[in-house]
Structure formats: C-alpha cells, structure tokens
Amino acid sequence: MKIRKNMLAGIALAATAVMGLTACSTGAPTPAASGAGEITVYNAQHESLAQEWVDAFTKETGIKVTVRHGSDTEMSNQIIQEGKASPADVFLTENSPAMAQVENAGLFADVDKATIDQVPAEFRPSTNKWTGIAARSTVFVYDPAKISKDQLPKSMLDLAKPEWKGKWAASPTGADFQAIVAALLELKGEEATTAWLAGMKENFTAYKGNSTAMKAVNAGEIDAALIYHYYYYGDQAKTGENSKNVQPFYFKNQDPGAFVSVSGGGVLASSKNADAAQKFLTFVTGKTGQEILKNGTSFEYAVGSGVASNDKLVPLKDLQAPTVDPAKLNSAKVTELMTKAGLL
Numbered sequence: 001m002k003i004r005k006n007m008l009a010g011i012a013l014a015a016t017a018v019m020g021l022t023a024c025s026t027g028a029p030t031p032a033a034s035g036a037g038e039i040t041v042y043n044a045q046h047e048s049l050a051q052e053w054v055d056a057f058t059k060e061t062g063i064k065v066t067v068r069h070g071s072d073t074e075m076s077n078q079i080i081q082e083g084k085a086s087p088a089d090v091f092l093t094e095n096s097p098a099m100a101q102v103e104n105a106g107l108f109a110d111v112d113k114a115t116i117d118q119v120p121a122e123f124r125p126s127t128n129k130w131t132g133i134a135a136r137s138t139v140f141v142y143d144p145a146k147i148s149k150d151q152l153p154k155s156m157l158d159l160a161k162p163e164w165k166g167k168w169a170a171s172p173t174g175a176d177f178q179a180i181v182a183a184l185l186e187l188k189g190e191e192a193t194t195a196w197l198a199g200m201k202e203n204f205t206a207y208k209g210n211s212t213a214m215k216a217v218n219a220g221e222i223d224a225a226l227i228y229h230y231y232y233y234g235d236q237a238k239t240g241e242n243s244k245n246v247q248p249f250y251f252k253n254q255d256p257g258a259f260v261s262v263s264g265g266g267v268l269a270s271s272k273n274a275d276a277a278q279k280f281l282t283f284v285t286g287k288t289g290q291e292i293l294k295n296g297t298s299f300e301y302a303v304g305s306g307v308a309s310n311d312k313l314v315p316l317k318d319l320q321a322p323t324v325d326p327a328k329l330n331s332a333k334v335t336e337l338m339t340k341a342g343l344l
Helices: 002-025 047-061 072-085 096-104 156-160 175-188 190-203 210-218 229-237 274-285 287-295 331-340
Strands: 038-043 064-069 090-092 131-142 168-170 204-206 224-228 247-249 260-267
Touching: 038 047, 038 072, 038 274, 047 064, 047 274, 047 287, 072 090, 072 096, 090 274, 096 175, 096 260, 096 331, 131 210, 131 229, 131 274, 131 287, 156 190, 168 210, 175 190, 175 224, 175 260, 175 331, 190 204, 190 331, 210 224, 210 229, 224 229, 260 274, 274 287
Parallel strands: 038 064, 038 090, 168 204, 168 224
Antiparallel strands: 090 260, 131 224, 131 247, 131 260
C-alpha cells in the first residue's frame, strides 16, 4: 500500500511539472526555449556602433551579448595569448591587419555562407575566415589657405619627396595608419615601403590620433594630414569646429593613398556558442545591421547587403581604391619596418 501511495505521488508530481512547462511555453520564451544563449564579443570597433548592433541583435534574437572593448592590436594580441581558452566568441575590428593576425594564428572558424553571401568579395578576405563589416577610406585633409588644389600631391608616395618636408602630419602609432602602410607594403613591396617610410620620417610631424592631426591642420599648425575620412565627416556632422578650415582630398586612381581599409568580424573556432556567434555576424552584415551603420554617427562605409552608405560620403565606387586582399596585410612586418624607420 505504501508503494502504491508513493507511485501515485510520483505521477502527481510529474503531472504538475508538465503543467508548469506548458504554462511557461504560453508566456515569453526563455533563452533556452528560443535557442538564444549568450556570446562574448571582443570589440575594437567604435563603441557606440558596436552597442547599437548588440542592442538590436539582442532585441531581435533574445541572445545576450557581453562586450569587451579595446584597440585592434590590444584585442588581437589578447585573443592570441588566450588561444583556444579565449572566452571570446566574436572579434570585431576597425582595420584588417588585426583580423589577419588572428587568422594567421589559426583561431578563426569559417564564416557561414549566409554571411559571406551578404558581403561583396572586395570587402572580405579571399580565405573567408572572417568578413568585412564596414570600411574607411584614406584621405588627405589639407588647409586650402596654405595648399592650392594644383599643389596637392598626385600620389601618397609624393609625400616622401623633399618638397613636402614639414608640410604634413600623421599618427604613426595608431592601427589606422599602420593599416595604410600594410596596404602600401602589399601593393608596392618592401623596398618601396622602406624608402617611403624613410622619406616620411624626414618630412612629417607626428601627432597622437587622427583627430588630433586634423585639429592641427584646422588650427594652422601644419598644412595637411594623412588620416581616415570619417574623422572629417564626423566633426562636420557635429559643430565643425575642428574641421572648418579643412578640405578632404582623395588620391583615387588605384593609388596606395586611395586604400580602403576593411573593418572585420570573425567567429572564434573556440566559441562555446558558435551558432549564436555566427548569427551575430550575419546580423551585422545584414540589412538591419548595415542600416544601423549607415544611419549612425561613425560615418564609416556600409559594405553588406546592398545597403548604401551615408549620403554625405563620397560613394565607394568613386574612390577608385586599389585592390588589396585583406588577408595579406602583414601587421608584424609593418611594425618591423616602421620601427627600423624610427617611426615607432
């Protein structure tokens, strides 16, 4: 009799549990029920842009995202140091060399075809171990009161010539500028890059940060600066106080100075929630993610899902950028050459 009572109690308990599960399913889905989960993103992109992507992604999918911020080099080195034990599921950067560094360490998984199909080949590496999520163009900002249009350099390579001594600035310690040098190395080779860096050392003035270099041009401290385009457009969209005396010049003609740097996104092979991580990358490169980029304040170029960039920007097709495989940008060699030139 006692056994029968225990059996009846067990059946009643099981029925109660089933009813509880049924009640849960009629309400808001739990992360487990929706297949959501949680991912960690190591982010070297603009913090505000990354947060907008994260918030929209979580709202759409229910997947929670933890974000750790840092610079391109800081984050890539940390991932390599952590190796297969890294808690990161996704890595986002501003420039390609940091992505290539992690790829060369064998730490990326293949990107899902759904994501690859959303991004044109020119904005992702040939290996498909990661993908472009945004882009930025090299630009020469100058003071038209000091340099007339007919005096502008025909090529970025001209900046190493004696006539440009003391006339231009850059931020050599930043990942942005080092990506430009990486493109020069890939396009023209080590000998030409070494010669250009030597000329640069003689001619340029160093500033810390692209925005600081542009401010120096605006204030009349220096005639021009080699930076990325979005610093100019971002300031113009605010007060314009740091760019009102500045004009942007695009080298075009497949010149090394027309280099368009691809911001990257990749899924770590060690991800504990690879499915959710791949979904995040697909979201970022999809229509909603790229429209967030277009309508935001970063003024970077949209590269995925056929979404046009902010209409204040010079269209990507008009930049006449040189063809560079982002997977071949060698950050280690660039650091070596810039150090030998006395720039780092």
